[in-house]
Amino acid sequence: MTERFSRRTFLRATAASTGLALLAGCTGGASSGDQSGGGNGDESGGDGGESRDKPSFDGWFDRTPNYDGVHDHTGEDSVTVEVGTGNGYLFEPAALKVSPGTTVVWEWTGAGGTHNVQERDGKFESELSAAEGFTFEHTFDETGEYKYRCVPHESLGMVGIVVVE
Ligand SMILES: [Cu+2]
Known part of the structure; x- marks a missing residue:
């Protein structure tokens, strides 16, 4: 019973x-x-982008319209970030997570004028360029959070972060 x-x-x-x-x-x-419908084709392999972590990083992305969470690229040898996407004043993806030893390659789209990549504490810095196809790369050997910006357009939200863990 x-x-x-x-x-x-x-x-x-x-x-x-x-x-x-x-x-x-x-x-x-x-x-x-x-x-x-209009989303990223490269997301189809995962279980959807809705579960992506989206920490605030102390407000680092407050003015960055394309910040859509941390793109997980751990375990990859090389990851490319586009410089000058959207309105021409953004990095894409704005935030990514990689493993130690990964090389991140920033590739200029040619849009938005002159850009650079400058780590906030000076750990890496590219020269200024407006050329389509210009690249800058940095290999991340140590874990941590690396906040970087485009100096001319930081006020427009042209900032990014690489999380190494
Ligand atoms: Cu810029």
């Missing part, structure tokens, strides 16, 4: 939570519909 009662209670509880899960699923699907 007791066993049967608890089993029925359990089933009812399960049904209730399943209903909630379905409801949440619908809401989530609707709000992310336009994202998957």
Whole structure:
């Protein structure tokens, strides 16, 4: 008797939570519909971009419209960041996570005029360039958070971060 009662209670509880899960699923699907339509093709391999960590990094990205969380590139030898995307004054991706030993290559798109890459504490710095195809690279050997900016356009939110862990 007791066993049967608890089993029925359990089933009812399960049904209730399943209903909630379905409801949440619908809401989530609707709000992310336009994202998957025009989204990043390279995200399709993962389990969706919605689970991406999006820390504030003490407000480092407050003026950066394309900051969409930390792109996980751990385990890759080399990662490319575009310099001068969006309106021409952004890095893409703005934030990425890599493993020690990874080389990050910044590649200028040619848009937005003259840019550079300057680590906030001077750990690396490129020259200023406006040339499409210009590249700068840095190999990250030590763990940590490396905040960098484009000096001419920092006030427009042209900043980025490389998290090495
Ligand atoms: Cu710039």
